[in-house]
Amino acid sequence: MERRVRVRFAPSPTGALHIGGVRTALYNYLFARQHGGDMLLRIEDTDSTRFVPGAEEYILEALDWLGIGIDEGLRMSQKSKVEGQKTIEAVGSHGPYRQSERREIYHRYVKQLLDSGHAYIAFDTPEELDAKRAEIPNFQYDARTRMQMRNSLTMAADEVQQLLDKGEKYVVRFKVEPDEDVHVHDLIRGEVVINSNILDDKVLYKSADDLPTYHLANIVDDHLMEISHVIRGEEWLPSAPLHVLLYRAFGWEDTMPHFAHLPLLLKPDGNGKLSKRDGDRLGFPVFPLEFHNEKDGTVSSGYRESGYLPEAVINFLALLGWHGSGDQEMYTMDELIKDFSLDRVSKSGAKFDYEKGKWFNHQYLQLRSNEELAAMFLPVLKEKLSTFNFQPDDFSQLSTLNSKLPTIVGLVKDRVNFVPELWEQADFFFVAPTGYDEKSLKKRWKEDSPKHMQELLALLETVSEDDWHKNEQIVNDQMVNTHWHLDDVVMPWIAEKEYGVGIVMNAFRICLVGAARGPHIWNITDVLGKDETLRRVRTALQNIR
């Protein structure tokens, strides 16, 4: 009889959520959804010294942005999202879902371990332990050394009680029995065996802040919250045997969750795991959202603010350490849920390939409608225009420009990876050239160009405003081509005068754009309109050379 699938993502609020953590959350989510199970979110804030304000909200907002839904535990309130404010809600009957709010629970279970003889009280201070480590190389608090230390195993019961009554600081340590092969069955790696001799008597309960360590809290919570599968990063593999021993000590071995340890995300260059510094150094975000760390005053860039689409980040991350059943690379979240399998998670660490991430974003950008992209581009555009003596308020009154925005975006979107890059591709639609690109002039502005432009100017003057924009779609060979009226005006003239089409049109392009770039020329004239087009040609005739 299989249990209901219940998985959890359990981050620590010690800063921005690392992209590797996002992938762990994603795999948990995919697994839960695929099996019709529950995805829980629990906050592991048992280290009061490392707590960073805002980190919890950040984590929940990031998952929300990416579409990684939470069924139980802490999550962004959906109701408040509509109202535009960000509040956190707790759902489910296994709470509280913040470990700092579960102190009494841990007390109870620590006592159980103490009573059953699986744990003991130790009075050794951090200073004493440091001294010991300095004195004895590779010192480890374990079966070999514990009888030389100050703890409830070496001291008489009344002496221990005396110290406790006096309020002496103490920790609770797990009593690891020596010479035992501990087997951990990992869903990704198979059977892992570690001898208990190399395990130390881990601290389960800290004296410093009256809270348990990760190991104790984790086992107690996963048990109480009826977690069926623990899917977490590979850094936890070495302590998995300890966790097995803890389940056993509690008598919970029959309902112990299945383990799956995910490969780590590595630096793109060199060695080591991906860190915050790599992002700064190599120029890409390692966090989903921008984060302002109140504790140390640092600001970390995020995928969202860099112009990434959430579905691109999800797709990219999903394929880092996992592959589908076929050659498919573009996956919607629903498709991922259908195809996901722990069997196809790789064992080795994955170097973070940022270029592939850019490619994914390009792909997903093309899938968005021009209207959507225009809406995303608008804030960037206003920002850019404000540097051209264009006040953002003025811009909002330029309704014609506003209505043309989707068209403009549609003309250049296939050449960008990110929304903000639309500006570099489309700037000339909004601002007339302020200069002319040297290279383009050298190659495309010929001796006859001024004469050509004069004649072209006169020719275009004769075109009516209506005809200016006239075009028809021609379908042949399943290709859609646009035939422009202006072609009928200009091409015969070029043919008659025996000018080169390239020579004329490239010069014309320089007048309008300022360089040899941009979409098809009639698309540009169509957006600019007759007046603006002619104005730019006159300006160019005055200013070039």
Place this chain on the structure above:
RNA sequence: GGUGCCAUCGUAUAACGGUUAGUACUCAAGAUUUUCAUUCUUGCAAUAGGGGUUCGAUUCCCCUUGGCACUACCA
């Protein structure tokens, strides 16, 4: 140092003992084009090394090498 995990083109990965070792990104070349880009086509490029097992190893085993993680009153 100790323990564990891992090892296919530069990168992500495919090939559940038999393939000309596949795909995608990157890069290069070509085609298309009135520019730039897109797009399309082609190309470059890998089984870490050494032993076994087998008729046959990318695949199974061992050793070496290398990479990574852990080794806190952090998670």
